[in-house]
Amino acid sequence: MSDFVADYAAASVRPSPNHGERVSGRKPDSIILHYTGMPNADQALDWLCNEESQVSSHYFVHEDGRVIQLVPEERRAWHAGKSAWAGEVDINSCSIGIEIANTGHPGGLPMFPFVQIDAVIQLCLDCGERWSIRPERVLGHSDVAPIRKVDPGENFPWNSLHASGVGHWVEASPIAGGRFFQLGEAGQPIEALQSMLSLYGYDLEITGNFCDRTKGVLEAFQRHFRPALVDGIADFSTIDTLHRLLTSLPKYSQVEI
Template sequence: MIDGIIERPSPNFDARKLPITLLVLHYTGMTDAASAIDRLTDPAAKVSSHYLITEDGAIVRLVDEDKRAWHAGNAHWRGIDDVNSASIGIELVNPGHEHGYRPFAEPQMQALLPLMADIVGRHGITRGNIVGHSDVAPARKDDPGELFDWERLAKVRLALPRPHRHLTDPLWSDASFLLALERFGYQVVDAKAAVRAFQRRFRPANVDGIIDGECRAMLLSLLTGGDKGAEARQARG
């Protein structure tokens, strides 16, 4: 376990109904850490997370991991509809898109990595199940957003990397792309929102909600093992 965690227990939790298989990252979307902590511990707000990390790198525990925190809301990932029951939620203090969205602070990222590694190691969470709030609730949420450094996490195997090499456009129709996106894990009831969530996660420089050749190629790569899978297929000829 990580040392130096600050305890600020929230009353907003209940019993889990599923084993822990997911880790969901959020931003707070509020002006400062104090406001976010106050809301996450307010019984009337009915929201919480397991952890919160301030911009100066302090880790605050709000809900014990064996309890179901209320962080994901109406969400879905890889066949799981009760994402709260199956996940650990981490809130990163950041004003978000409504209050002056900015890059995540270096001390915050330095605190996040060992916390994630500890959680993932203890629960056996796979990289494909380390997601953002926008991944599990694409029609409602944008966080942690396009400024979050997923590639930094991927370099230490705490997230799936963005496919870069040997990308081939499979020329799927839009309907076929959405079926593939659903197979990967997204809920596609709101198609454009699902595409934007995929782009925000894997192509943050261009989040336009339009299915194009690059999106198709990246999704194909992810479904077939990423860059290493592509290299293996190329080697086989």
């Protein structure tokens, strides 16, 4: 594709050839945040703009806050891969993908610079306003592809985004002792845990068995909402944080969970 006019006024344009039509004329109702996970930003940007890679995103945010648009928002960028959220399995067709330059877990989980996070916030605010994206639909790649993906990682400052009006968040409950549930357990409490995770949007079958998939989804939840300890164990802190997130959503505020 030749140059196009950026949808976000603060972005410059570097077209990627990797995109297609949004299926059934879908409009974006979600924002998916990623880290690049590559040794440097230029290498990551080149890869997203290389036809051989078959991957892309709508936006790329450098460490110094520069924002590059690679794919027009009306087009379907190829950033989420095999993923699902709240029953939707074509996340690429209903989302805007934002790649954030950061070496991630392969690079030791470096912190995201303040100027970069501010640029991400401003970009999300702009996209969210133009497309009427609800706060709880600003998600990490690990949320929509648990186990398979771990970005943007447990060092991503979701709380800072929320303080600026981006995303859904409650302060995590303190980590303490008490009863917990883990891999191999079964019964009604596990079914209730799976139900809450599924109600929030995670792709998880409700079986009553604490299986590997349940552990992986729980780790994804912790990585986003209780990042101080990502262990896939359903302790009080994790369960209470999940419960308060659910009941803070208007559709569940009057429902007994």
